[in-house]
Structure formats: structure tokens, C-alpha cells
Amino acid sequence: xxxxxxxxxxxxxxTKPKFLFIALTISASVVIVFSIxxxxxxxxxxxxxxxxxxxxxxxxxxxLQRFSYKDLKLATNGFDTANVIGKGGSGTVFKGVLKDGxxxxxxxLDSLSLQSEREFQNxxxxxxxxxxxFLVTLLGYCVEKNKRILVYEYMPNASLQESxxxxxxxxxxxxxxxxxxxDVARALEFLHLGCxxxxxxxxxxxxxxxxxxxxxxxxxxxxxxxxxxxxxFGVDLFSQDLGKSQDLWKSQDLSGNLTVETPVIGTPVESVxxxxxxxxxxxxxxxxxxxxxxxxxxxxxxSLNYNANIVGESESRSLDVKxxxxxxxxxxxxxxxxxxxxxYSKDLAVNNACLVDDxxxxxxxxxxxxxxxxDGSGELCSKDYVKEWIGSQICPSNADWDDDxxxxxxxxxxxxxxxxxxxxxxIDKGNNDAIVNGTRLHVSATEDTDNGVVDxxxxxxxxxxxxxxxxxxNRKMQxxxxxxxxxxxxxxxxxxxxxxxxxxxxxxxxxxxRFGLGRRFYLCESDKNYGGEEGPNECEQNGEFSFRRGWRxxxxxxxxxxxxxxxxxxxxxxxxxxxxxxxxYVAPEYGGCGFLMEKADIYSFGVLMLxxxxxxxxxxxxxxxxxxxxxxxxxxxxxxxxxxxxxxxELVDEKLRDYNKEQASLCINLALICLQKIPxxxxxxxxxxxxxxxxxxxxxxxxxxxxxPPSRLYSRSRSRRKQKGNAEV
Ligand SMILES: Nc1ncnc2c1ncn2[C@@H]1O[C@H](COP(=O)(O)OP(=O)(O)OP(=O)(O)O)[C@@H](O)[C@H]1O
Numbered sequence: 154x155x156x157x158x159x160x161x162x163x164x165x166x167x168t169k170p171k172f173l174f175i176a177l178t179i180s181a182s183v184v185i186v187f188s189i190x191x192x193x194x195x196x197x198x199x200x201x202x203x204x205x206x207x208x209x210x211x212x213x214x215x216x217l218q219r220f221s222y223k224d225l226k227l228a229t230n231g232f233d234t235a236n237v238i239g240k241g242g243s244g245t246v247f248k249g250v251l252k253d254g255x256x257x258x259x260x261x262l263d264s265l266s267l268q269s270e271r272e273f274q275n276x277x278x279x280x281x282x283x284x285x286x287f288l289v290t291l292l293g294y295c296v297e298k299n300k301r302i303l304v305y306e307y308m309p310n311a312s313l314q315e316s317x318x319x320x321x322x323x324x325x326x327x328x329x330x331x332x333x334x335x336d337v338a339r340a341l342e343f344l345h346l347g348c349x350x351x352x353x354x355x356x357x358x359x360x361x362x363x364x365x366x367x368x369x370x371x372x373x374x375x376x377x378x379x380x381x382x383x384x385x386f387g388v389d390l391f392s393q394d395l396g397k398s399q400d401l402w403k404s405q406d407l408s409g410n411l412t413v414e415t416p417v418i419g420t421p422v423e424s425v426x427x428x429x430x431x432x433x434x435x436x437x438x439x440x441x442x443x444x445x446x447x448x449x450x451x452x453x454x455x456s457l458n459y460n461a462n463i464v465g466e467s468e469s470r471s472l473d474v475k476x477x478x479x480x481x482x483x484x485x486x487x488x489x490x491x492x493x494x495x496x497y498s499k500d501l502a503v504n505n506a507c508l509v510d511d512x513x514x515x516x517x518x519x520x521x522x523x524x525x526x527x528d529g530s531g532e533l534c535s536k537d538y539v540k541e542w543i544g545s546q547i548c549p550s551n552a553d554w555d556d557d558x559x560x561x562x563x564x565x566x567x568x569x570x571x572x573x574x575x576x577x578x579x580i581d582k583g584n585n586d587a588i589v590n591g592t593r594l595h596v597s598a599t600e601d602t603d604n605g606v607v608d609x610x611x612x613x614x615x616x617x618x619x620x621x622x623x624x625x626x627n628r629k630m631q632x633x634x635x636x637x638x639x640x641x642x643x644x645x646x647x648x649x650x651x652x653x654x655x656x657x658x659x660x661x662x663x664x665x666x667r668f669g670l671g672r673r674f675y676l677c678e679s680d681k682n683y684g685g686e687e688g689p690n691e692c693e694q695n696g697e698f699s700f701r702r703g704w705r706x707x708x709x710x711x712x713x714x715x716x717x718x719x720x721x722x723x724x725x726x727x728x729x730x731x732x733x734x735x736x737x738y739v740a741p742e743y744g745g746c747g748f749l750m751e752k753a754d755i756y757s758f759g760v761l762m763l764x765x766x767x768x769x770x771x772x773x774x775x776x777x778x779x780x781x782x783x784x785x786x787x788x789x790x791x792x793x794x795x796x797x798x799x800x801x802x803e804l805v806d807e808k809l810r811d812y813n814k815e816q817a818s819l820c821i822n823l824a825l826i827c828l829q830k831i832p833x834x835x836x837x838x839x840x841x842x843x844x845x846x847x848x849x850x851x852x853x854x855x856x857x858x859x860x861x862p863p864s865r866l867y868s869r870s871r872s873r874r875k876q877k878g879n880a881e882v
Contacts, residue, residue: 245263258307264299273294325368327809328813341844737772755838
């Protein structure tokens, strides 16, 4: 028995630890298995997530080819002007053929400036890392000395701009137009939802939609685009200037040659100080008094006066503005092309007067300056301010004002002209820049801009006779400026300007604002005699202008928040091609709160849709007074949507004999929804694509486009309240 007990006790002794060992092993393996499963699950999740989006990974190989200048010279036959296929605000585009017979588009950025450097980097960093059938492919680049060249896939049917408004208008059919709308929507869908982090294009407009051999649209020009940093409310414009983008550039390890080129590419951030002109305007227009500053009559007539005096070529104009008396601002008037004939200006002045009377007598909805005011925000203060601001910067030493140098800066001729201009004096320069105390103001009323349409057939015959008169008239403009504007400046505004100037002088050691290629304002030393000769890159090195810091504090939605939108700019500065985006296409909040969000692209897409459907530019003024009310496309569209009994399809391009009414109406209504002023109310691009595909219902039109506009109700109730208040008093 004991012999039996021993083994049993000994087996107990051995089984217990064995059991424990087995139990521990099993539980450990279970834990390990679960951990592995957990890890695998997360790996799978991240892979699935990655599969849906394309992370913007700067370290990912860009696969961009580095071209030598020699290769590109060869491809373009020595950059022959015959190979020029377009000219934008930042450079000239050539068509080229590679040795293997492949066609390419070569964009030579204008002389190295902060702006072109920024655009160059943006294109490489953003577009270079993206591949989509809805985006133009960036094939490579060339960096040699101060040359910055971008090489793209060649798009045989040029841009939508040319197809809609070019000399050789292809007359895009409705089907093609709708396809292009879809393509742009899909491109934005890819950028906003398919990329991680999302990319905001920031400059959606017809000239940035290129057409392939089958007229399918692809988005190009990422010069102003931004990567949305996760967790941000939006993309902070101010933190994304070159200073930061350069840091980004450095911190991001772009592959191959690009990394090597980093120090070469990077121009010192401090080399040029930028003035955020948008904010300058905003500051002036955000005042509560802005409504009272509205002087529609003066503004309209002054603009007309001005335009009457700058008789010029229908396609482009050049003004060398000299003398303190010139209202530089008026060079931005949106409809200068239309009014460059005295006759027309008179007609319009008369028409304006009639409209004033009409408004007074009949209380008509379309007032004389409806297209200035549009939404009644009364932001024309900004115009006064600009007059004041720029006017004060005009160098008295430039005693002459000559716009005789008006030149045709039409696409193909511009290169030759440019070289001529660069060798000529400011007076001789026949470009579309105006020089104000060395400040070059881009006055692009060229036919290739998106805004400021010209319908000048009847004017051409009178041009030669008027040329002689022009000089005299323009001299009179100096007087005009003195009388009409300097005197009308209020004390308050003068003080504002003075404090502004003091700020500049303190912080920036006497600098004056300077415009660069119609995109930016630069600050340069005022004690230099620029004479229009120096490029922005010759400006003194300095940091950001304090405008930004000052105005960033402002609330996100101010009276001036619309200043960048088509609403305001179409009536004020539409001849300026682009600063932060392109006038008339830029969302109101872009200049208002300083954040660029996806919804800014949605706004621009709304404008683009209207432009495609109507075949008109956002600002399209014809000489005929009958058509005046249709000048501002967005305003006209809103009016049609609001007015009961009017047909929204009136907007559709008259050239389109046959079109799908349902689709056209869908596009117009969708555009109206995209054009809502509050960004949050605009649909996101995912919904837009679904709506266009017919997979989702169009949401009901916002209240503001209902037949009884709330503004009316509001003003009525306000006036009632006022009456009540008066009665009580
Ligand atoms: N890849 C391309 N293929 C064919 N044509 C092109 C290509 N890229 C640009 N172009 C032509 O060159 C023109 C100028 O393009 P670019 O992007 O330089 O300026 P933009 O978009 O018109 O103006 P901005 O740069 O001021 O926004 C376009 O309108 C188009 O006609």
C-alpha cells in the first residue's frame, strides 16, 4: 500500500507544476495569438484605410524626371515663340517634343521671385506627388541657375478658357461641358476625399482646367494649392507662406535630385516682404460705416470717367501711371474694357443716371449700382481705401502719365513684348502693368484673363482717332484724381492711412507696397528709385508685413469677408488676375478669416459651373445697356433664382442650341448651393459628385434664393422697427 501511496504522492508533486506549466503556456500562447490577431487587425485596418486614400507622403518617391535646360531647349526649338501655347500669371507655357517623340508642355516660370518660387515648390511638392486621371500629370522639372521650369503632359485641347472664350472657340457641346463639370468634380473629390491629408486646390477656374484629346477635363496649376494639415480647422493662409513652406520643403525628404536641390531652390524667405492686400482691403471695408461710405454715383461715374480716358486696345492695356494724381485703384475697375470708348462711357453714364432715376422713382430692384453692391454689403469702402492707399504711394517725381504704350499682351505675342519691355524704360513699356512709384500694378484686362470681358467690336473703328485725344485726357486724369478723390477722402480714413504708414515705416523702414505680376503686393524700400525696373525679387529682405498679424485678430466674418469673392471683386478688382486665387472665383471667406478650406474650392467650382453652362465669364459687360443687368454672372443667376416667374435656364449659353435642360438646371441650382456665403452650408464634394451622377437628390435651394429674398424682409422689418422707434421718440 505505501508503495502505492508514494507514486501517487510523487505524481501529485509532478502533475501540479506540470499543470501549472501547461496552463501558463496555453494562456501565454492565447495572449500572444490575440496580440498577433489584434496587431494584424490594426494592420489590416490601416492598410484598408491607406488603400482608400493616397497619403501625401513627402518621403515617397516622386518619380519626377529632372530635365536639363539643354534638353528642354531642344524640345522647344530654342524656346521658339512659335511654340508658345499659353501665358499665365506666373510664366509662359511652350509646347515641346522629347527625343522619343512624346509631346510635353513646358512652363517656364518668370524670373525668380518669391511668387514663382512658391509656385514651383507647390507644383513639385503637391502635384508631383499625386497621380489621377483627373489631374494633369507633372512629368518633371528643371532647375538651373535661376531657371525654374516645370514639365507636364501635353493637353492637346488647351484649357477650358480657350474652348469657351478663345479666338478659335470650339463651341463646346453640352455633353462635353457636362463631362468637364463631372471631371472637375471628380478631380476635387480626389483632392478633398481621396488624398490624405486632403489637398485644397485654391485656384479653380477655366484656365486651370485643361482638355485632353477627348475634351475630358483635367485640373492643373497647383501653384496656390495647400495641403490641409490634420486637425486644423482649415489651412491657415498666413502660416503657409513660403517661410513655412520652405521649412516643410526642408523637412520633407523629397526623393532623388529634388532633395539635393533643396538649398538651391529655396530663395531666402526674407528676400521679399509681402503685403496681404486682401487684408488691407478688408481692414478698410470691415468698418461698420462702410455702408455709409458707399458712393455709388461717384464710384460709377468716376470709373466711367476713368475708363473714358484710358481709351485703349480692346484686348489689353498698359498704363504707366505717374504723378500723384492718378487713381491707381481705377485701374482695377472691372469693366474697363467695356468703357474704353468715350461713347460707351457716356452711354453708360446716361444709363446709369436713368437707372438712378428708375430706382428713385420706381424703387426698382436693379439699382444703378446693383452690380457693385450686389448683396448690399456696402463694401465699396475698400475701393476708397485703395485709392487712398495707393494714391498716397504715387511718386511725385513721376510727373507724366502715359498710356500710349498700350500693347497687345495677347498670349502669343507676349514673350517678345516681355523681352522688349524689360529693356525699355517705364514710360515706353507697353505692358499691362501700371507703375506707381515703382509699384507695378498688373492691369490685366487681356482677353485671356477670366474676368473683365471685352465686347469691343464697335469700338475698334474709332480707336485710331481717339489715340491722339488719349494723351490729353490722361493728363487730365491727374487733375481728376486730385479733385475727385484726394479731396473726398474723409479725415477718418486719412488718419487710418497715416497710422498704417507709420506702422510700415516703423516696422519696415520706409517701404512702399509693390505689386508683383498681378498676384501679390510686395514691400520694398521707398528710398530706392524703382522706376518700374526692378522685379519683386529685388525688394529688401524683410519679414511679413504687420498687416497680417494685425488683421488676423479680426473676427472671421466681417463686413469685408466678401471682398475676395466674386461678389466684391467682380465689381472692384476683377482685372487683377489673381492674388490669393483668381478674382470672381475666390470664395468670400478666403480673404475673410484667413483659412482656406475645401469649401473654398466648392465656391470656385460653383462659379466654374455657371461659367461653363452660360459660356460667359463671371463678369461680362457688354456695351449694350440692355445687357447690363446680366454683367455679373453670379448676381444675375441669384436674381433669376429669386425672381418669381423668371426662368433659370436663361443663363444657358445661347450658342447651345441643343442641350439637356434637366442637367443644365441641375448644374445651375447646384452652383447656387455651392455659392452660398457660409462655407459650412455648401455641400462637400462627395455629395456634389453624387448629385451630378444622379445618385443623390439636389438639396432644396437655400432661403436666400427663394422668390422672397430675406434681405428684403429684413430691410422691411428693420425699416418698420425704425419707424416704430421714431414714433416712440
Ligand atoms: N499641360 C498643358 N498642355 C497644354 N496647354 C497648357 C498646359 N499647361 C498650360 N497650358 C496652356 O497655357 C496657358 C497658361 O497656363 P498657366 O497655368 O501658366 O496660366 P493660367 O492658369 O492661365 O494663369 P495663372 O497662372 O495666372 O493662374 C493655359 O491657359 C493653357 O492654355
